[in-house]
């Protein structure tokens with residue numbers, strides 16, 4: 001099993017999974033079909049299926065165009081809102097592409113119909129992989145837009161967090177640096193956070209992806225998987241895992257806003273657009 005990591009849009013990842021014996025390929029989260037088809041052509045593989053993690057435009061907007069270009073393309077996902085969906089998947093369902101097995105894991109929280117895909121190959125020593133979309137990112141997770149904190153806890157800790165530790169995590173966005181800066185705020189004395197942060201800074205400077213991480217690593221520095229740790233509980237002032245997660249989500253959202261202050265010029269322009277700087281009308 002070969003995985004091509006394809007950075008698209010501002011910071012999204014699209015993936016192409018190749019069954020090396022049959023040369024069949026499966027795409028995950030098609031945002032830019034043209035980019036994908038270039039790689040499909042270069043690899044000389046036959047793309048039959050799209051696995052969509054959730055309905056947001058930056059993960060699914062290319063489905064319709066790709067289906068038009070490749071008649072017979074199967075587009076799978078767990079949410080009716082996914083564009084060009086041909087069949088809705090159920091939690092726990094298993095799919096098969098040659099020697100590659102896929103287990104569909106419903107992971108609500110970011111959206112209610114968010115599906116993660118756990119892949120492994122028969123008789124192959126390579127570690128398994130999980131395509132986690134915006135449910136689990138490297139060192140963080142997508143914002144909780146639709147699910148409850150309890151659902152998100154189940155998705156992150158019980159469903160994804162219990163996969164084999166050697167599982168490679170391929171997520172939907174390159175948000176690693178910001179995630180680790182937040183992780184450091186949550187656990188300032190966690191050496192795994194420190195080490196991963198300096199590694200991620202180097203990757204950022206070299207402009208190379210930080211995916212994949214392994215799940216085993218994630219358990220050491222990702223605060224959203226560490227809600228039972230004393231240090232994370234202490235940061236949130238909560239004890240129940242869903243409550244800890246709820247506070248983490250809110251803190252992460254305000255951290256994001258604080259971390260990216262607008263330049264004075266941009267702020268003035270924005271104010272102008274909103275009519276805040278217009279001179280008071282003369283009488």
Ligand SMILES: [Zn+2]
Pocket residue numbers: 054056110134142
């Ligand atoms: Zn999303």
